[in-house]
Amino acid sequence: MRLIYLDNNATTPVDPLVLKEMVPFFSVYYGNPSSPYRLGQEAKQHLKKARIAICRFLNCEEDEIVFTSCGTESNNAAILSALRTTGKKRIVTTVTEHSSIQELCTDLEKRGFDIDRIPVDSLGLIDLEEVEKRINEQTALVSVMWANNETGVIFPVEQIAEICRKRGVYFHTDAVQAVGKIPIDLSKIPVDFLSLTGHKFYAPKGIGVLFVRKGRPFEPFIRGGSQEMRRRAGTENVPAIVGMGKAIEILSHQMVEENKKIRALRDLLETRILSEVPLTKLNGDKLNRIPNTTNICFKGVDAETLLFDLDQKGICASGGSACTTGSLKPSRVLTAMGLNPLEAKSSVRFSLGRHNTEEEIQFAADEIVKSVEKIRGKIPRH
Template sequence: MNTQAAIYLDNNATTPVAPEVFEAMVPYLTEFYGNPSGLYRVAKEAGAAVTKARESVAKLIGAEAREIVFTSCGTESDNAAIWSALRTTGKKHIVTTQVEHAAVHSFCEHLETLGYTVTWLPVREDGTLDPAEVDAAIHDGTAIVSTMWANNETGVLFPVEEIGKICKARGVLYHIDAIQVPGKVPIDVKQVQCDFLALSGHKLHAPKGVGVLYIRSGTRFSPLLIGGSQEKGRRSGTENVPHIVALGRAAELALENLIDEQTQTRALRDKLENGILSRIPNSHRNGHATERLPNTASVRFDGLEAEGLLLKLNEHQICASAGSACSTGSLEPSHVLSAMGLTPSQARSTIRLSLSHLTTEAEIETVLDLLPRFVAELREPRPAASPAAKA
């Protein structure tokens, strides 16, 4: 049995729960287990903890506590925002991009089967988005513009502040999938001027199963889930108190670690990426060099399949991925990389390495020591089978 500690470089897929986060949530699994709507002590303690977590999440993104709605995940938050815009406006047109996460991309494809229309905006070869494309796509029948802030596969950042100004000027709702951003890039919803913004706990060292939908004060909202009056009627269902508490603590840590992510993590990412590009022939970065998250590197290696490389990395307890965890197992090349103009073979030769403030320099050195050998081995031509073997 291999007891070597894993080198975890897949933080865009999910993050380990921080010890401080786990410690914060335990009392709400054991002692203060009451329904937060109750009037007795174990319930009141739970309710007070939800309130505190709401304030912590609001502070993380520059919002008011009353604008924070807790959900089950980022997908629910994304779906709820888009669905609400369609219902409250009565309009049937959505503007989004070709490189969205499946939470938006697949949902918009589903909406097309229901009679809604979607404008799928292209991106440039470096993965960036021209805000003028957004402006040109909006018309009188547009209900909402929905874009990600940072791409989950390449880390490329979109000009959300400019898009927000365009949407406000055109009188169109704006939703941002910001799930990859907290703790890596400062968030201020007042500066960005979005109407909706989605977050997910497990991307910032909280557990899976909890998310957030920011709804700007005064924005009309039609809930996706209808039942009780939880979350001021905007999201029915008994609150997941332990996970909400965990998310609140994780939001506090994300603010505390923001500078480290932007400096130390970025420096380690650059060391890893530059080391790969300089030591491995015919390797290439996917995406803009600077307009991206400080933790993400998307790299392709000509002449090999990423799957084989990932298997070799896994044998040495190095965790990485070929792209979005939500498309693992798909035979199709990444829709993100395809939209950037990569061929199917180029897309399939790509791996994503995503760091966190927990990543160490020693881990990066280990990867740089091993990766060139793995790539060289996979590129070696296999000897032809002998005539006897063919027979």
């Protein structure tokens, strides 16, 4: 059966060019980058090459990049480091952060830390004045995601970074869903810490980055070795780092064109669903959005049932975020935007990627229309 993959915010396939680049690092250049002989030093050089590709893309410096195991680790590391280095007890964040921030913050709250979560409006946007108001003397860090994984809504990170700079407070952004989808220039935006992960842009799973701006204090999350300038211990995942470097290099050549195509396909899918399926509504701001994501509420349709039906047809999409799939709870992000639990449980996220074609999108739209008709037809009418 053919597969139409519309869940690229959950993860992306590894690009064939990325895989090709990685393969020799499992069997030929398998040295430990910390080993002094040539095999190790060759691996070290390739780490450097990947680091340089990432720096060029983000417009930052080599020693500002710390390789981690994933976005979750980068997020945990940024928050815990800020609490330790400042000795302060307050984190300002938002209600729509990824669970890797939310759950850490909930745990910190239980341990006596003060967590202030900025609310969002019905479009999923935050009020900049609220950010300003919530910062005080005790604030260790402001952590606000760049783009939301469920709705694709973009937060005004440039302005938030500016507010934090003026107030003398460190700012971290979870840019996991922004990298490769919108331009990021760290020489222009005063972000102090930034998280990203390879598997959202066609690199493998299990490799991430924490950007730590020069001069900012940083305490390692994982200790036990001198790797990454003592900021992240553990033997480097050389094949994955090389793959992430290649994936970033590909993005730097084709990101603009690629996103034009993806946006057009996303708009096609969205327009067809909203116009051909009765009682549907877009969740989240239509304008401030990454180009690949649409989140749609199908009133009266259980999203799990719809997703199961689509899966039978080879179409992959998701309800809420992948990490909460399987739980019966309605999406925290959508309910924070004011959707009632039933509406939230009737919402589906479609996130497109590099490999989708117009033919796939037309087919998916046809099948979504049919599935919803079938599911609604089964509901007894009174």
